[in-house]
Amino acid sequence: MNESPEPGAAIHPEHPFAAPADARDPARQLRGRLVAPVTVWTAGSGSAAAGLTVSSMLMAGGEPPTVCGLLDPDSDLAEAVGDSGQAVINVLRWPHRTIADVFAGLHPSPGGPFRTGEWSAGPVGPVLADAAAVAIVTVVEQRPMGWSSLVTATVDDIQLLDSDDDDLLAYVRGRYRTITAVRGG
Structure with missing residues (x-):
C-alpha cells in the first residue's frame, strides 16, 4: 500500500475571501486608503445599552461643534x-483593538460586548474608562446615505x-x- 502524506492546509499571505485584484470595488479601495479614527459609539443603559465601532466619522468646528457618523442602519x-x-462617542487607543473588534462584531465577548473593557454608565450611554476622549452628542438628523x-x-x-x-x-x-505609525514617527 502506497502511503501519501496527509493533506494539509497551506498558509497564504492573501485573505482567503478577498476578491481578485481586477474585481475589487475602486470606491472601497479609496476608502481603505483614508486614515480613519476608531471610535465606539454607545447609547442606552442597562440591558438596553448598545454600541458600535464607527470609523466613518468627522467633526466640524463651530458653535456648537457638529459630528457626522455613518452607522449600520440595522x-x-x-x-x-x-x-x-x-x-x-468613545475615542479608542491602541490597547482597545479588541474592544473595537467586539463592537464591530468580529470578536466574541462572553456575557455581552460591555464585558470587554471597563465601562461605566454615562449620562446617555456607556463610557469607556480609559478612552482617549469622550463626547456626548445630541442627534439633529438621521437619514439614509449609501448603505x-x-x-x-x-x-x-x-x-x-x-x-x-x-x-x-x-x-x-x-x-x-x-497615529504614530501612520505618520511615520
Whole structure:
C-alpha cells in the first residue's frame, strides 16, 4: 500500500475571501486608503445599552461643534440612537483593538460586548474608562446615505481623558495602527 502524506492546509499571505485584484470595488479601495479614527459609539443603559465601532466619522468646528457618523442602519446602536436621540462617542487607543473588534462584531465577548473593557454608565450611554476622549452628542438628523445611516449630531460635552496622542487607534487599509505609525514617527 502506497502511503501519501496527509493533506494539509497551506498558509497564504492573501485573505482567503478577498476578491481578485481586477474585481475589487475602486470606491472601497479609496476608502481603505483614508486614515480613519476608531471610535465606539454607545447609547442606552442597562440591558438596553448598545454600541458600535464607527470609523466613518468627522467633526466640524463651530458653535456648537457638529459630528457626522455613518452607522449600520440595522444595528442595535442605530435603533438606540433613534430612540434616545443621543449618543456617547468613545475615542479608542491602541490597547482597545479588541474592544473595537467586539463592537464591530468580529470578536466574541462572553456575557455581552460591555464585558470587554471597563465601562461605566454615562449620562446617555456607556463610557469607556480609559478612552482617549469622550463626547456626548445630541442627534439633529438621521437619514439614509449609501448603505449606511448618516447621523448628524451636535456636541454637548467633551472630556479629553488622555494627553498622549501617540497611541490613538487608527484604521487604514484593513488594519489597526497607531497615529504614530501612520505618520511615520
